Amino acid sequence: MKLTTKGRYAVSAMLDLAKNDHGGPVSLNDISKREDISLSYLEQIFTKLRKADLVKSVRGPGGGYVLAREADKISVADVIDSVGEDVDLCCCGDSHSDDEHEKTPCFTHKLWSGLTFVMREYLQSVSLQELLDPEIEFGGRIKIERDTKSSGEQK
Amino acid sequence: MKLTTKGRYAVSAMLDLAKNDHGGPVSLNDISKREDISLSYLEQIFTKLRKADLVKSVRGPGGGYVLAREADKISVADVIDSVGEDVDLCCCGDSHSDDEHEKTPCFTHKLWSGLTFVMREYLQSVSLQELLDPEIEFGGRIKIERDTKSSGEQK
DNA sequence: CAAATATCCGACTAAAATGGTCGGGTATAT
């Protein structure tokens, strides 16, 4: 279970962009050097970021990219999604006809959709702005609450 | 971002095992047919489950596998881990010397470790027993609470 | 004992995904 570099690079690059936003655009060349990601690969990634309206491009010398909106209005989920790093672990196709041969998978379905939900929820809750803030910590300070259908009944 | 079939199959198979536990062992042949997973592939998976002490094997005719402990004492995380489906999204090696050239990644580090934490927490909280219980629902009934270091300050 | 059943084990492999590169374009500031 892993995230591809595309997703990680995209977040790193967007963070770099947010960090070095001094009014004008930031060139991929600069990001490439700072983050140690190949230029061509960055171009691929930014094409997707642009199509998802997360960044705007400025062509020509002195050009580059700028965030399409403020860093606190962009969630990590936005970035991950835009590069096609789908967070979707569901097993059977959504519209799996769950009649007939009654296999076990449909017991697992709620598990995977639950996991997907948890991940999305988390990624949506974190903005680029927050990531740049060294004050904010994450690890160990997260709690998941799972309610069963009717209260009680659970360990 | 995806789970491999190995992880999914492992959970499905373990669930099948829990479900069809009528005292004696369950053969892979049966599981293979019910869950529609190739026998050889199942063997690979169960070798790992056995080495992780999640199941016990009984050889010879009438043999098969049984859960090594009760279904409510086995979490989905146990199963996933045992087949080598690492839930670990951290970017830089853990002991990344974060001195010197100060790249952005170490801002993202807390993000990925936070995500990993959330996923593990969730998977650990679900037991095989619970999955078999049709009463228990998951989707939409999960809440994540993220505390910032000092209270206040967050949207 | 023999035969059938079932776990055990390692090596091998086709197909897909990943993580890029390469070669050219096009817009624009100087």
Next chain:
DNA sequence: ATATACCCGACCATTTTAGTCGGATATTTG
């Protein structure tokens, strides 16, 4: 005009995935 930088599609090597295959070993049943 030239240099800068974005834009775009095709291509490709490596790795991972998702298995298969052939055989060995243990054990129950007749």
